[in-house]
Amino acid sequence: MKKTKIICTLSPASSSKQVIEKMFQAGMNGVRINTAYGNLTQYQSVIEMVREIADIPVIIDVKGPEIRIKASQRKVFNKGDILEVGFDGEEVCFNHDIYDQMVVDDEVYIDNGKIRTRVVEKKDRKLCLLALNSGSIEDGKGVNIPNKHLSVPTFPERDLEIIRFAKKYDIEYVALSFTRNAEDVKNLSQTNNFIGGIIAKIENSEGVQNVEEILEAASGLMVARGDLAVEIEPERVPLVQKALIKLCNQKGKLVVTATEMLESMINQPNPTRAEVSDVANAILDGSDAIMLSGETAVGQYPVDAVEMMTRIANETEKAVKSNVEDPPFINISDTVSRAIQRISQSMPIHKVIPLTRSGYTARMIARFKISQPIIAVTPEIKVKKQLELIFGVYPVMINYHDKKDRLLAVTNKLHEMHLVNDEETVLFTEGVRTAMEHASNSIEIHKIKELREFASSSELTTFW
Numbered sequence: 472m473k474k475t476k477i478i479c480t481l482s483p484a485s486s487s488k489q490v491i492e493k494m495f496q497a498g499m500n501g502v503r504i505n506t507a508y509g510n511l512t513q514y515q516s517v518i519e520m521v522r523e524i525a526d527i528p529v530i531i532d533v534k535g536p537e538i539r540i541k542a543s544q545r546k547v548f549n550k551g552d553i554l555e556v557g558f559d560g561e562e563v564c565f566n567h568d569i570y571d572q573m574v575v576d577d578e579v580y581i582d583n584g585k586i587r588t589r590v591v592e593k594k595d596r597k598l599c600l601l602a603l604n605s606g607s608i609e610d611g612k613g614v615n616i617p618n619k620h621l622s623v624p625t626f627p628e629r630d631l632e633i634i635r636f637a638k639k640y641d642i643e644y645v646a647l648s649f650t651r652n653a654e655d656v657k658n659l660s661q662t663n664n665f666i667g668g669i670i671a672k673i674e675n676s677e678g679v680q681n682v683e684e685i686l687e688a689a690s691g692l693m694v695a696r697g698d699l700a701v702e703i704e705p706e707r708v709p710l711v712q713k714a715l716i717k718l719c720n721q722k723g724k725l726v727v728t729a730t731e732m733l734e735s736m737i738n739q740p741n742p743t744r745a746e747v748s749d750v751a752n753a754i755l756d757g758s759d760a761i762m763l764s765g766e767t768a769v770g771q772y773p774v775d776a777v778e779m780m781t782r783i784a785n786e787t788e789k790a791v792k793s794n795v796e797d798p799p800f801i802n803i804s805d806t807v808s809r810a811i812q813r814i815s816q817s818m819p820i821h822k823v824i825p826l827t828r829s830g831y832t833a834r835m836i837a838r839f840k841i842s843q844p845i846i847a848v849t850p851e852i853k854v855k856k857q858l859e860l861i862f863g864v865y866p867v868m869i870n871y872h873d874k875k876d877r878l879l880a881v882t883n884k885l886h887e888m889h890l891v892n893d894e895e896t897v898l899f900t901e902g903v904r905t906a907m908e909h910a911s912n913s914i915e916i917h918k919i920k921e922l923r924e925f926a927s928s929s930e931l932t933t934f935w
Contacts, residue, residue, distance in 0.1 A: 472844055474791075474863040475784035476500035476760035477777060478530065478727060479767040481521075483513030488520045493774045494767065495525050498781035501860050503530040503646070503762065506633050507539060507611040514633075518640055526868075528643035528856040530670065533630045535655065536623045537648040537674070537698075538614040539566045540581060546608045554588065554600040554608070561597070563608060567623040569616075570596050577619060582612040583730075584701040615701040620677065625658050634662050643856045646670040646693055651677045656688035668857050670727065674698035679711055686718060690857075691725025693762070716756045717794050723808075723835040725860055728753040729762035733779060737770040742779055750780060751787040757794055757840070759862040793839040804911045807900055808835035811914065815841045818916075819896060822846055825911060826871065826881060826901035830854045830861075832911040836900075837861045843898075846890055848881050865890075877901070878915065882922055893920035 478501040479494055491502075502521050504514050518529055540556070542563045548554060557564040570593070577590045579600055586608065588600035626634070637645050647659055650671035659669055668690035673679060675698065686692060694715050700708045712728065719726035732750050733742045753761050761780060767773040793812070800806065811823060824846045825832045833847035840863065847858050850870045858866035867890065874880035878899055885891045896918050903913045 472865065473498055473781055473784050474788050474844075475754050475758070476860045476862065477780050477784070478503050478729075478760050478762040478860070479773070479777060480505055480762065480764045481517050482768040483509030483517055485769065486517055486520070488524070490773060491520055492524050494777045495527070497774050497777040498784075499527070499777050501528045501530060501760065503532055503764075505532045505764075505768065506629075507532075507534060507613075511632070511636050514636065515640070518642075526852070526856055527859050530644040530646050531633060531637050531642050532646045532648065532672075533626070533633050533659075534566070535625055535630060535648045535659075536567075536621075536651060538569065538616070538621070538623070540564075540608055540610065540612045540614055541566055542608050542610040545610075548602050548607070549605045550602055552602045553591070554602060555597045556600060557597045559596075565614065566627065567621075569621055569623065570598065572619075572621050573598055573616075577616060580615040580617065580701050581608060582606075583697040584615065586612075613698055615675075615698055617702055618676075625655050626662065631662065634659065634665055637667060638663050638665050641853065642667050643853060644668040644670050644690065644860075646672055647689075648672050648695075649674045649678065649698070650685055650689070651675070652681045653684040653688040656685060660688075667853070668725075670725065673715060675702040679703065679715075682715060682718065686722060686724055689724070691727065691759075692719055693727040693729055694758075695729050697730035712753070713756050716753075716758055719759075720757045720793075720795055720838045721798070723805075723831070723838045725759050725834070726757070727760045727762055727860070728756070728758040730764060732761060732763060733766050733776050736772050736776045736779065737765045740772050740775050742776075747779075747783055750783045754784060754787045755791060757791075757838075757862075759837075760860045791840045793841075795838050802910070804832045804835050807911050807914060808832065808839065811836055811898060811900060812839040812841055814898060814914070814916070815843050820898050820916070821895035822891060823898045823900070824848060824881070824885070824891075826877065826899070827911070828854070830858045830866075832900060833858055833864050833866070834861055837863050846885065848885075879922065882917075882919060886919065886923070891919050893918075893923070895919050 479499045480503040558568040579588045586606045587603040591601045592599035670693050671685045671689040672693045672695045674695045694712050716726050733746050766776040826848050827833050845864045847864050847866045848869050855866040855868040858864050869884050871877040899915045900911045902910045
């Protein structure tokens, strides 16, 4: 059972149900929709296909304060050409009006820095950009203006429309591009009372500086290395990646590593050795999930790319270790999760089974990268889907609330599903006689056969 989770970006224009199904069978655990492209009708079609195939989460990526190029058609240019870019419906324009904030000599990078330009003139509410290399501009490509703080609204009108759409279709996660501070995350949460998980994409120096406050407000982080390597020095990205992942592990929050992981597989069936090492190192760093972008959205070998990631994950996971440190007391679930780590190392436990309403306890246990599978049992379908992205967690939805003996009811159901067997010794944890949040306060260890036989033969009632 693969522990590392794989997220695949799907293109609304090119994704077919057959290909999505093959990617799922190859190891896909979640789907991302990049709203820089496509429309709501296409997104709805992708969501419906995914949900017909599997109970896995959908992530909708909103652009937020990210600056992008809008182009009515592809524009080819040569080094030394002057590109005129406007702000309001021109053939080539920016999605945010930053005219008054730009000055001559500002550098403007397009498409993860592949195109480099410099502002040489401002006129008629257009920026005149000198092309420093040859290339082409296409609709939707990202724009970076390094070392410059720009005041732009968190959500343009199209993003607000997409957030309403995400709430309507009960989307599991929204990923917020270019998250700058905790306020951006709170604004998303308050917009139309959105109740899904929020993944903050860290893509610039402001996001890196404010990451601790961002993580307090968000469900997790995405280390979006493409824009990050343009906004800060590229040689800093590997250590920033490790620091962000470690912070998420410490707090039991989701962390996704993304961008150019198997980039060469967009056009060829095999990755480079450097790409394989990059994926493996992201797993060794402690990533919950690793993400494919162009490889599955527009690539020629989407299924092969997922299969390759699965192979790398299966091999690398043998060497994954916890990097969580011992901080002062946080809460009961944190303490119980630390005890579970030690128990799982010191005795032959086959599986760890948290009963969880919010998914919190499962995440706190998973951050320790224990060798045993974590079968998280929850009565909530959205929580079940969100936990699909957590390292080492295999979520199952079972409604145990109305059961007199919840532990036995869960055990019998898991036994029926062939997720546990009679000879296994299993550790259970849940909150007993408490209404507090984050209060999984019990640990029970049972051999499945003995638990089921005792319950069926004993006239004693349990304390559940």
